[in-house]
Amino acid sequence: MRIISIALTLLVLASCDSGEPVTETPYKPTTEMINLMNWILDPAADVIWGNSGWEMTELGEQELFPETDEEWQNLVNASAMIAESGNLLMMPGRENGADGRGEDWIAYSQAIVDTGNKLLEASQAKDKQAIFDIGGQLYRVCVACHQRYAYPDEQ
Numbered sequence: 001m002r003i004i005s006i007a008l009t010l011l012v013l014a015s016c017d018s019g020e021p022v023t024e025t026p027y028k029p030t031t032e033m034i035n036l037m038n039w040i041l042d043p044a045a046d047v048i049w050g051n052s053g054w055e056m057t058e059l060g061e062q063e064l065f066p067e068t069d070e071e072w073q074n075l076v077n078a079s080a081m082i083a084e085s086g087n088l089l090m091m092p093g094r095e096n097g098a099d100g101r102g103e104d105w106i107a108y109s110q111a112i113v114d115t116g117n118k119l120l121e122a123s124q125a126k127d128k129q130a131i132f133d134i135g136g137q138l139y140r141v142c143v144a145c146h147q148r149y150a151y152p153d154e155q
């Protein structure tokens with residue numbers, strides 16, 4: 001039975017394929033805005049901020065940047081997540097997302113995509129100074145959107 005129903009499903013899917021380009025994408029936003037922040041964008045940003053820069057310790061100046069290939073790859077992964085998170089912020093249909101917000105919501109989201117892409121390039125190049133500087137720019141984008149849309153009274 002199982003095999004027959006799989007075969008039937010494939011047949012139905014095959015007959016649906018008219019060869020026409022898809023005009024509407026059936027997005028299915030899954031996280032509310034607060035969880036997109038807490039579970040996706042914030043952890044990715046923390047990987048960047050926690051693994052870039054220099055700090056003074058008893059042993060002198062210590063680098064926070066990755067050392068192994070695996071650690072560098074983590075930075076690349078986090079950068080890609082940040083860039084794509086900007087697209088998630090703009091996705092239609094997300095609760096508390098772009099729908100009904102001002103145009104600047106899109107501008108802030110695009111700034112996340114652009115900053116994420118720059119981080120991606122810099123971490124692939126292992127360009128420490130660039131990662132540090134762009135990490136700072138990223139922080140300013142977060143704060144700007146939060147001032148406008150998340151915690152307007154606090155800042």
Ligand code: HEC
Nearest residue numbers: 033034037038042045089096105108109141142145149150
């Ligand atoms: C396009 C706008 C926008 C951008 C850009 C943005 N945020 Fe947010 N963020 C929000 C909104 C809106 C909320 C409040 C969500 C809610 O309460 O429903 C929020 C909430 C948060 C929270 C939840 C705080 C809490 O109370 O639990 C965290 C953490 C967070 N953002 C991190 C970030 C970080 C890190 C960045 C940048 C890398 C960022 N956000 C960029 C709109 C944005």
